[in-house]
Amino acid sequence: MGWNVSRLMNKLYSRSLAIVHDFAMVPLCWLTAYWLRFTVDGIAGPDxxxxxxxxxxxxxxxxxxxxxxxxxxxxWRFASIPDLIRIVKAVLSGCIIILLLLYFSGKSEMLPRSIVPIYGMSLLFLLGGSRLLVRCLRDYNYFSRKGTRALIIGAGSSGESLVRDLLRDTNKKIFPVAFIDDxxxxxxxxxxxxxxxxxxxxIPKIAVKHNIELLIIALPSANSVTMRKIIACCEATQLPVRTLDPSINMVREVSVEDLLGRDQVKIQWREINNDINNKxxxxxxxGGSIGSELCRQIIKCVPKExxxxxKSEFNLFTIIEELKALNSKITITGYTVDILDAIAxxxxxxQHRPEIILHAAAYKHVPLLEHQIxxxxxxxxLGLEVIAKLASQYNVAKFVFVSTDKAVNPTNIMGASKRAGEIICxxxxxxxxxKFVMVRFGNVLGSAGSVVPIFKRQLAKGGPLTVTHPEITRFFMTIPESCQLILQAFHIGTGGEVFVLDMGKPIKISFLAEQMIRLSGKTLDEIAIKYTGLRPGEKLYEELFYNNEILSGTEHGKIMQTNYAAINNKLVAKILQGIRKAVAKNDIQELYRLLQELVPEFKS
Structure with missing residues (x-):
């Protein structure tokens, strides 16, 4: 409260000074006009x-x-062309009103004709000139000031806006020395x-010549290829690199998502909104990585409930509080329930009669599940079976199953269980x-337990960064992009489709590790990369579809659709019954046999 009062008083004080200055200029310019008019003979007493x-x-x-x-x-210190235009309009309007008033009051004969033009020009000069002087003094102080010497990469509108804000920053933390632009x-x-x-x-040559201390990338529309090129040019300087984030209009550290992300996804929000709104x-x-982001995206479409x-009480509480802050009018209900609890x-x-179910609950960590079939x-x-069966029983209109690229030619328990999930759907x-719709995609950057958070923890400890194999590759996309494409597939799907998201080109995990080391301000000499060997069930590369699957396009360029072979429904029902019995008896060998029968391509 005290800070607000102080700020208000300072504002009123500055405005009062401006008003006093301008009001004092009016009589000064008026009398100056007479003095200039009668400078030779002097002003007579009647005049x-x-x-x-x-x-x-x-x-x-x-x-x-x-x-x-x-x-x-x-x-005043930010005076610009619009301020000058206002001064011109105010002075001209004042002169015209003065002339009209004197004319209609019969006192125009008391006024020499040259007085008003001289007065107007004098007032315009003093009002505009005083503001220009303050602006020049401010700019001189800014350009002669000290601060972290920064090189701005990108001389477009974003770079211009950034430099303008930096020059106006009273804290004087960063001083823009020069621009770089291709x-x-x-x-x-x-x-x-x-x-x-x-x-x-x-960049390296200019950084040395001008004693640059910080590099700032002001290219918010740059794609990942351009960002990797710029970062490569910056690496030789061994200087810290920052980037302009347009969403918050602030400078932040360059993230691995900036280097591995793709062009912004354009999805049919109007149609998706129609599908979700009031449902x-x-x-x-x-509460998980994908599930929580789906909640954030869906809340924008204003569902009825x-x-x-x-299962995680903490994750559930966290996402509900976040969503309520985003839109407090929507009914949001959370349940700390295991999907195996059929009664719950x-x-x-x-109670809630959902019209749409998005099933993102699953165990997904390959090494942990490999010995826990x-x-x-x-x-x-079985968790999927519980909710899928009840969805059919309660006439849910559409059910979306979140699958994975590890479901294709699976070599591990997790991938085989997700392929089984596609078959069950x-x-x-x-x-x-x-109507069941399946969406298959690869790794998600920054999700819980993924390689990026692991690398960050290892970097914080000084390394080394552990990679299982020099040639291992994975598909990557950001969490928001994956969830937007899931919703797009949900809109397109009419039942029974397996949609495959366009994951772009696979990325070497070793390349990812190298980039994260460099982004941390370290070199490969300071932080080592240690190769530990492939883990049980791990593949060198992942696939998005089977060789016998025929891919076809959809109405969205980033989503493909695969055909699927007819399944033996009686056999699936029989295997599900067998799995329930084997789980109850903890019969591990029988579980392996049943999983192999349900997913013949599974190779453990």
């Missing part, structure tokens, strides 16, 4: 009397006009007095009213 008499009209009229034209909304037309140009000195390839939506695993199921799941469906199959297969799609 001086007339001047003072007319000033009694001029003073209130001109001051009122200055206020009405908004001269005191701006701040466009020929920008070479040699100046923005706010800061010159474009070269191209990206010149009851249920999300399982809603959002029901979130998650049925009670939830009976019972737990993996119980959660990823086909089974329920065939036998019930609910």
């Amino acid at each position: 001086l009397t007339n001047a003072l008499a007319i000033l009694l009209y001029v003073m209130p009229l001109q001051c009122l006009v200055l206020v009405l034209f908004g001269l005191y909304r701006g701040i 466009k020929s037309e920008h070479q040699g140009q100046e923005l706010h007095g800061v010159r474009v000195l070269g191209r990206c390839k010149d 009851n939506i249920l999300i399982t695993g809603g 959002l029901v979130i199921v998650d 799941i049925e009670a939830i469906l009976a 019972r737990i993996a199959m119980q959660n990823n297969i 086909h089974y329920f799609n065939d036998i019930g009213p609910t």
Whole structure:
């Protein structure tokens, strides 16, 4: 409260000074006009009397006009062309009103004709000149100041805006020394007095020559290829690199997502909004990486009710509080329930009657599940069966199953259980009213337990970064992108489809490790990369579809659709029954046999 009062008082003080200055200029310019008019012969007594008499009209009229034209909304040290235009309009309007008033009051004969033009030009010069002087003094102080010497990469609109803000920053933390830009037309140009000195390839040379201490990338629309190219040019300087984040209009550290992300996904939000708006939506695993982001995306479409199921009490509480802050008008209900609890799941469906279910609940960590086949199959297969069966029973319109690239030619328990999940969804799609849609995609950057958080922890400890194999590759996409494409596939799907998201080109994990080391400000000599060997069930590369699957395009360029072979529904039902019995008896060998029967391509 005290800070706000202080800020208000300072603002009022600055505005009062401006008003006093401008109001004082009015009589000064009026009398100056008479002095210039009669400079040779001197001002006679009657003329001086007339001047003072007319000033009694001029003073209130001109001051009122200055206020009405908004001269005191701006701040002098930021004076610009719009402020000058307001001054011109206010002075001209004041002069015209003065002439009209004197004419209609019959006092125009008291006023020499040259007085008003001289007065107007004098007032315009003093009001505009004083503001220009303050602006020049401010700019001189900014350009002569000290601060972290920064090289701005990108002389476009974002770079211009960044430099303007940095020059206005009263904390004086960063001083923009020069621009770098690859466009020929920008070479040699100046923005706010800061010159474009070269191209990206010149960064190391310019950094040394001008004692640069910080590199700032002001290219928010740059794709990952461009970002990797720029970072490569910056590496030789061994200087810290930051990037402009347009979403918060602030400078932040360059993230691995900036280097590995792709062009922004464009999805059919209007159609998706129509599908979700005023509907009851249920999300399982809603506190996890994918589930929580699905909640954030769905809340934008204003569902009638959002029901979130998650085993983790903490994750559930966290996402519900976040969503309520985003939109407090939507009914959001959370349940700390295991999807294997059929009684609890049925009670939830009976009470809330969801029209759409997005199933993101699953165990996903390959090494942990490799020796826990019972737990993996119980959660990823029987848990799915529970909610899929109840979805059909309660006539849920559409059910979206989040799958993985590890479901293709699986070599581990987790991948095989997710492939089994796709088969189970086909089974329920065939036998019930609910439309089941499956979405298959690769690794998600920054998700819980993924390689990026692991590398960050290892970097914080000083390394080394552990990679299982020099040639191992994975597909990557960001969490928001993956969830947007899941929703797009949900909109497209009519039941029974397996949608494959366009994951781009696979990335070497060793490359990812190298980039994260460099982004941390370290070199490969300081932080080592240690190769530990492939883990049980781990493949050198992942696949997004089977060789016998025929890919076809969809109405969205980033989503493909695969055909699927007809399944034996009686066999699937029999295997599911067998899995339930084997789980109850903890019969590990039988579970392996049943998983192999359900997923013949599984090779452990």
